[in-house]
Amino acid sequence: MRFVLLGWLILSGIIVADEKPPQPAVRKPIPDRLVVLTFDDSSKSHFTVARPLLKEYGFGATFFITEGFDFKENKRDYMTWDEIRQLHEEGFEIGNHTRDHLGITDKTVDRLAEQLEGIASQCKANGIPSPTTFAWPGNASTPAAFAILQQHGIQFARRGGAPEYPYEEGRGFAFEPGSDHPLLLPSAGDARPKWAIQDLIRTAEQARDGRIAILQFHGVPDTAHDWVSSSQQNFEAYLKYLHLEKYKVIALKDLQEYVDPQIVPEDPNAIIDARKTKLKN
Numbered sequence: 430m431r432f433v434l435l436g437w438l439i440l441s442g443i444i445v446a447d448e449k450p451p452q453p454a455v456r457k458p459i460p461d462r463l464v465v466l467t468f469d470d471s472s473k474s475h476f477t478v479a480r481p482l483l484k485e486y487g488f489g490a491t492f493f494i495t496e497g498f499d500f501k502e503n504k505r506d507y508m509t510w511d512e513i514r515q516l517h518e519e520g521f522e523i524g525n526h527t528r529d530h531l532g533i534t535d536k537t538v539d540r541l542a543e544q545l546e547g548i549a550s551q552c553k554a555n556g557i558p559s560p561t562t563f564a565w566p567g568n569a570s571t572p573a574a575f576a577i578l579q580q581h582g583i584q585f586a587r588r589g590g591a592p593e594y595p596y597e598e599g600r601g602f603a604f605e606p607g608s609d610h611p612l613l614l615p616s617a618g619d620a621r622p623k624w625a626i627q628d629l630i631r632t633a634e635q636a637r638d639g640r641i642a643i644l645q646f647h648g649v650p651d652t653a654h655d656w657v658s659s660s661q662q663n664f665e666a667y668l669k670y671l672h673l674e675k676y677k678v679i680a681l682k683d684l685q686e687y688v689d690p691q692i693v694p695e696d697p698n699a700i701i702d703a704r705k706t707k708l709k710n
């Protein structure tokens with residue numbers, strides 16, 4: 430009788446069973462060692478250096494394309510659209526990073542639609558599907574952009590490691606489905622020139638217990654932005670490590686296999702505040 434009563438109380442929600450709460454955002458169990466590789470700013474070396482290495486290991490990746498900086502004239506430091514199209518044809522994801530590399534704030538959000546369309550129309554002209562992922566340029570973001578991103582078919586958007594960590598540190602937290610807003614996914618690590626294999630390991634090892642580590646890279650090397658450059662030698666070591674340690678390496682859009690982008694937390698800042706508090710203590 431006692432057990433029947435207990436069962437009834439649990440079923441009725443009067444007693445909450447001592448288990449993890451259900452995570453409706455998760456579509457299927459997230460394996461440990463699941464990492465997402467992302468590359469920002471249309472760097473030439475994405476095509477010449479990163480691409481062949483990623484293909485060697487069979488890794489997925491997202492390339493966030495912008496025509497900002499001097500992309501149009503400077504084909505020594507930036508990819509051509511022919512090269513971007515080839516990345517797509519070889520199975521890599523092309524994501525949207527705004528036409529002009531415009532930081533999106535409450536002041537600039539009214540320009541977001543044209544910024545998204547600037548890249549989407551170039552994709553269309555090159556036979557590339559309209560991007561479904563976005564990377565916030567610079568170190569800006571605003572919830573005022575969420576509806577516009579969704580109207581343009583964006584399902585997941587990646588930010589940096591800030592505000593939990595200062596931008597300068599290049600550190601971050603892994604994505605926690607259900608807690609992180611799908612349009613504010615944190616970078617678990619943002620590779621910098623000073624990074625060594627230990628930094629990559631610390632970043633990747635966060636990918637466990639239902640969390641996914643999203644890694645952010647710029648050029649390999651970044652010939653136009655030396656403060657975010659990764660050397661080819663280091664990058665080769667990072668990929669080799671992920672391969673030897675049997676990480677599953679995917680593009681950002683591949684998250685939809687595991688995570689429902691429609692399920693959003695009530696307060697997107699709650700998880701960010703919780704992490705900040707954790708870092709203080």
Ligand SMILES: [Zn+2]
Binds near residue numbers: 470526530
């Ligand atoms: Zn950028």
